[in-house]
Amino acid sequence: QGVAKGDRVLVYMPMIPEAVIAMLACARLGAVHSVVFGGFAANELATRINDAKPKVIVSASCGIEVKRIISYKPLLDKAIEISDADSKPQRCIIFQRAMEAATMIEGRDLDWNDLLADAQPHDCVPVAATDPLYILYTSGTTGEPKGVVRDNGGHAVALKWSMKAIYNVDAGDVYWAASDIGWVVGHSYIVYGPLFRGCTTILFEGKPVGTPDAGVFWRVISQHQVKCMFTAPTAFRAIKREDPNAELMKDYDLSNFKALFLAGERLDPDTLKWAER
Structure with missing residues (x-):
């Protein structure tokens, strides 16, 4: 169930170190990350899930705005629910923040800290210069969001x-x-x-x-x-x-x-x- 070279990993997180760690971990493994702006609506997230077909989604329980906490997990759960059957991730890794705990779905959701406790170092995976590093989606103001690939x-x-x-x-x-x-x-x-x-x-x-x-x-x-x-x-x-x-x-x-x-x-x-x- 691990992430391997060429797998897509969707990162749906706030501006916290764990988001960058997830991106760099993908780069080290030769996986392709696709970061979605934290707090995006479920239908927007589902559109990107359908296109990228991620093996894993990495998310957090919530994000912080000026005057409120935004719950990420319900948005993620809804997005996965309405996404295509052949696009749903095998696993979701959830970073539980102190401000709000997320409800986990047994058999699909894994706790970030639990995984980290058992994690083993992994060698860098060689990639070609033209291999994809990440996919980032356009805003979708003119039609469907388009996945731009950066090598x-x-x-x-x-x-x-x-x-x-x-x-x-x-x-x-x-x-x-x-x-x-x-x-x-x-x-x-x-x-x-x-x-x-x-x-x-x-x-x-x-x-x-x-x-x-x-x-x-x-x-x-x-x-x-x-x-x-x-x-x-x-x-x-x-x-x-x-x-x-x-x-x-x-x-x-x-x-x-x-x-x-x-x-x-x-x-x-x-x-x-x-x-x-």
């Missing part, structure tokens, strides 16, 4: 090159992409790119405002001595709206912070000027 070799070369040539970070630096692993930016610049370069990467289960305030980005940058940050203009618009004079920034040491990259959507001039100031 191993070109992916590794391009991302490692970009970390120095574009972001100017070196081994040992701390890099923070304030995105989500459910998106391609999260795959590229939370997980793989920084690790290829030997950087420390930041995994943040929070929002630019409300967790607890508009100073949280500055707190994380100061606490972890972030050198370079990548995020969306929307995040900085939210911070600017809550703290227009950047008063909360004054509480933190940002001396190691050298570069900010805002991308993924249009950056309006007002937000650009505010960020530069």
Whole structure:
């Protein structure tokens, strides 16, 4: 019942270390991971299950939003129930979080910690440069979501090159992409790119405002001595709206912070000027 080279593994988890561990474990085994944004509705998840036909689904009991807990397991159970008969996973591995315990289905669901207690190290499985590393689905705004396949070799070369040539970070630096692993930016610049370069990467289960305030980005940058940050203009618009004079920034040491990259959507001039100031 183990995962082998070429198997598909669907990862439906919040922004927690276990999600990245699952991705990297797949890469080590030559399996193909497909991360679905945590908290996606059951019908959206079922569409991706039908297409990927995963052998295993790795999930968590819940995720955390600003003012509420989102139960993942009922969404997962419903998605599997409505998915095609030939697409249903053999097993689901569930990471039980302290905030909420999930109800397990006997014979299908396995507890993450129970498996970890008995796990044995496994050698890296050699793969070809053109073998698939992951499948990531488009949003589905124009028809059915399309599974985009990223290979191993070109992916590794391009991302490692970009970390120095574009972001100017070196081994040992701390890099923070304030995105989500459910998106391609999260795959590229939370997980793989920084690790290829030997950087420390930041995994943040929070929002630019409300967790607890508009100073949280500055707190994380100061606490972890972030050198370079990548995020969306929307995040900085939210911070600017809550703290227009950047008063909360004054509480933190940002001396190691050298570069900010805002991308993924249009950056309006007002937000650009505010960020530069």
